Amino acid sequence: MRALILDMYGVIIKDPEGGLLPFINRTFPNLSRDDVYLHWNKADVGELSSLDFFRKLGFEGDLDKIEKEYLDTVEINHSFFEFAPLLKKHYHLALLSNDLSEWSRYLRDKFKINDYFDAITVSGDVKIKKPDVQIFKLTLDKLGHSASDCIYVDDRRFNLVAAQSLGMDTVLFNSRNVQYEGKTVANFEELANLLIHNK
Template sequence: MKAIILDMYGVILKDSGDGFYSFVNRTFPDLTPADIYPIWDKADVGEISSLEVFKRLGFKGDLCKIEKEYLDTVEIDESFSEFASSIKKYYKLALISNDSSEWSRYFRDKYKINDYFDVITVSGDIKIKKPDKQIFKHTLEKLGCLASDCTYIDDRRYNLAAAQALGMDTILFNSRNVEYDGKAVTNFKELANRLIVK
């Protein structure tokens, strides 16, 4: 194993994305996930800006302030930095995140996590999102690794299935407590114990 590839939401960030629905619902209680997430998806593939998401959902006024209010509800898993510092002694580290360019940059800057990664792939930057295999292939190329050289960690089972189809080893970061037959962990300490050979 040469590289560890991590997802962002639901792994490094505590919010798996569901918090956005709750945030929007405080202002627009009648909007359903089917109203909200297709608009978010457009930002995730770089078709619209993150501010346009709020505009299309019906928010008025200072959209930058409203956006920051949402972003600041999202917290990092505090144990990530210790995990990343230790794991980098053994492996290359990469990030694959389905996110708008703007939001990803905000979180990575706020929590100072850019320096942990050798490769960062954001769907909004390259206009491809998981589970499309091309986003994984793009990351592998940047890492200079074969799929079989990598372990991929995500909280979504369908993303793990896409990585497995390419030949990656996978581990579910089970932050949402779902049923899963494969390898799974619930925190970064468990993940480190699986990945670091003593």
């Protein structure tokens, strides 16, 4: 059996840029993307907790409530729920996500997607983020598969390059409408057709 490794944001979760900056700018209109991502990049590898991330940006008061208000703006690509059971008949499934530990756990629990995966790797848990090849190697170890047995799906081309460097086959989930010379799909239906047809 081969393995399929999926990215989270821009693939399973809608809106590849996320609603984070608009959410923050409602309270702090002068904060730029660089201001926000200075702290987010630290939280993304577990150097800041999710509540400390909001605190660093200037939020005060009930930070748990503020965080939940943001996370509840995040939507899932509902076609995943048709795709995943179908693909599990043919592939081991893994999730590989750059995300804050707390956010990933909340969203995975909320949308009840944990049980679809044989392995889950989140940057905030392991202190490494894509495109560092070490996070891909960790995922391979969890799966017990070699890179050549894996197909990696992401909406970011530089993450696909990292996976390819290890010998993985790759597919761009093109939710950003970018130019790409390799294998590309626009949705989970196309991905299912590609993966099952090619088995």
